[in-house]
Amino acid sequence: MTMPFYVSPEQQMKDRADYARKGIGRGRSVVAVQYADGIVLVAENQSRALHKISEIYDRIAFAAVGRYNEFENLRIAGVRLADLRGYSYDRRDVTGRGLANAYAQTLGTIFSSAAEKPYEVEIFVTEVGEVAEEDQIYRLTYDGSVADEHRFAVMGGSADQAVAHLEQHYIDAMNRDQSVALAVAALAAEGDDTEPRELDASNIEAAVLDRTRSRPRKFTRLSDAAVSQALEAGEPPAAGE
């Protein structure tokens, strides 16, 4: 006869967190960097069709790492929520904070529900404001906790190396090309080797929320050509110190 073992709630949560972290750790990171006119989002992505970075609403973008089907589900939910809010109220009433809250509640409920497996995802919800001080980067983890990040943020497997690189090299009010080049350099810094990896524009997915764009929708994907150009022109600025 088998007897169910007693597992303490602490242990249960820890097991679930370990499970989620393991799934997330397998993928490559995504970097968000604030620059003079908004926020750039950069990911290493071999696929042309499956995006890690996408548009949610006029001023709001979404990026994710982890299990594709799970974060794609969350992305679609976000687009539905934003479009529903914008349609039933007004376009200005759709905020990144509201969306981050909805995601946090959803991820938190799933994480602590015994009937479901935790989502193996981490997501960014970023919103570009009228001025740089109003820009928002929310980072949400698999258990529904939210962090409000400033200047830059990294999520994914070996985020520590990318964070270290950004801490050393980030400066305020970069131009777009510089910030893309910096984000790519941060992604290249991760890995087991001490040497940075070579990253080609075709392996990079990049998009910006650009407050200077004349249309209401501020999200633009950067083509391979635009990324290559940024990598050539936007020599990352010299170390901050």
Add this chain to the structure above:
Amino acid sequence: MSRMAASSSPGRLPEPFLANGSASFSEFLAWQAPELLPGSRTPPLGDASNLARHGTTIVAATYADGVLMAGDRRATMGNIIAQRDIEKVFPADEYSCVGIAGSAGPAIEIVRLFQAELEHYEKIEGTTLSLDGKANRLTTLIRGNLAMAMQGLAVVPLFAGYDLESSQGRIFSYDVTGGRYEEQAFHSVGSGSLFARGSLKKLYRDALTEQECTTALVQALYDAADDDSATGGPDLTRRIFPVVTAVTADGFRRIPDEEIATLVDAVVAARMDRPDGPAAPLT
């Protein structure tokens, strides 16, 4: 709004948000918040046509670079001019526009839903609908308004866009049942449309430039206002002029009011000599 409230209160997003489903916003609305759909109300029996504002004449014509659409600025309620500066031509997305005639309230609601529908599809699927796909989506939305149309609150849109596949401007008209008809060269809807269309028949020719085509549309609206009391002519004292929009390979663009003002002034000046407008050759 009960279910809307549920979605904004603490707790996870309700099931429809996370469900695997279509890329259609109106289908999502029907599931999650059906009370927000324009066609969801059944108004009490009776004629409601004089209770709400009515928009009047919309004209559209294709030209070398794409398609132009223009609308007068009047809204009426029975014999009253309810508004002098209403706008009845809207961008539907980056490569199309929609003009509305008929009952203004439901029409504007349908346009908002149509805009949300196109943008929603684009974001979910990561690609835009074909021009025919967009025209068909509008059919579905108009069909939902049939019950209201039967009680005098008809919505009659005119849809035009730039077809990126065939590199040309195209125009689609609709009836209240949602019937969708592709129009060649030019078309007009609304109370003054008979006069506007007659006018365009004489003025339109192939390969007009953008300026010539705009002039033809302004002339057509002038003729509509001349003979239809519900269509507003150019308001010279208040400087209120028709809304004219262009959709070309570069996307949607509203022609600036100053350009229209110059054009209208020229048209009106010429009508001082010949009130009926330019004469077409007899043979």
